[in-house]
Amino acid sequence: MPLKEGDSVVIWVDPKRVFLVKIEKGKKFGSDKGTLDLSTLIGKEYGSTVSLSTGVQAYLLRPTPLDAYNGLRRPSQVLYPKDISYMIYVSGIKEGDTVVEAGTGSGFLTISLAYTVGGKGRVITYDIREDMQETARRNLSFMGLLDRVTFKLKDIRQGIDERDVDAVFLDMPDPWNTIQYVHDILKPSGSVVIFVPTVNQIEKTVLKISEFDFVDVHAEELIVREYQVKENATRPKNIGVVHTGFIIRARKSIKGS
Template identity: 60%
Template sequence: MLIKVRFFKCGILQCNVVLNEGDIVTIWIDPKRVFLVKLAKGKRLDTDKGYILYDDIIGKEYGDVLKLSRATAYLLRPILEDIYLDLKRPSQVLYPKDVAYMIYSSSVEPGSVVIEAGTGSGFLTISLAHFLGKEGKVITYDVRRDMQETAKFNASVLNLQDRIEFKLKDIREGFEEKGVDAVFLDMPSPWEVVEKAYEALKPSAALIVFVPTVNQVEKTYLEMEKKGFVEIHAEELILREYKVKEGATRPKNVGITHTGYIIRGRKSIKTS
């Protein structure tokens, strides 16, 4: 019996999937040739190793292979990290190592309701929408309409747009929601909205902030202390990948080191 499901409805579980039009596939040829595509009849992917007709993929399953004129292509079920392959990214995006830790530290779960600001290209937005599931909700704010349009497009590619509410507003004026499960900030001056985030959060819920410079860390951390947050941490994550070769395994010469800083804390009940 064939189990027909779509990407993200299976979560990260392994599923036997017959690929249909509208499904998302990662096409892996080699480490330098990896493509994230959404299947549509009549379209094709052109590479320097040969072309692939999407009609030839429809009806196959994840894990199948296709022979190109000069290589073999593997049809893989996308993982979240694959969104960094071909989605639009007109702005700097958060890296998977930071996104994963931010979500883990927030203790959100399927069904949670969270706020994000700003939207940017939508990579954190998409990751949150995936983890919160179809019963959860991401409310994302930004002051730039063009960035939100990009994020909407990226979310639609992955069939996640129904889990996200986009709002065009300067959050220094305040959030419209109360009692949310977490607030995520990726903006130039997050210390200006720490109090607004406090007002929007449930007691004990987390504020998670990402900034690129230590000056921003200091201002945000101290403001969180003033405004009633506890268990505050300022952290940086370093990721180093290894080049594996028999008898000569070593770290790669190029890797992802500094990307930014994460400040996180939890809302306490203010006392007079």
């Protein structure tokens, strides 16, 4: 299916130059490797190549959440793909599910949640900062996922409006202050998945979780190593991200029953 105006496309120049753009007539894409008149993309196919103004070749790719991570601006610290992928997997969410998230941040986890729950699913995302939600809205729009998401400018530590949700995702400094509300709104057997950067937060969060009816509680850390492959000289890359944070998960139970 040929690209048309309004489509999103990844312009992949090299591993460090990945850009997610929306095709608009009259708009120009610019990078240190050259520029490109975006209207020239109309009629091209995903997977094909284009030449930037400098003659440098670039690839046109169909956007995935990982491209969103690499290709959109990230004004705030955002979750890494290694963490997002595991958080989604362990939560067990799937097409059609309803999930609640806080905080919205730049919307990168929101993108992956909306991508996963699909056209009939729903993501409700809370944040107390309007500017962050504006950024998130723009990012979701680039991915064509904006209509699956409800934004709430509200402090999730004051309560959560939804009921019977399939999963809750928390990326906030003090998740222990909303655990009670999370328990209230989860479906039985539904997952809460939490990201925290420090070990102290693991401890506080897990201890708070243990005060409520939750089961299958785990705290884990994911580490990713990229390999540099050359004939006869393959090895892990030298420098990289050593730490992002920890993932805590639990499932609501209804013990008394």
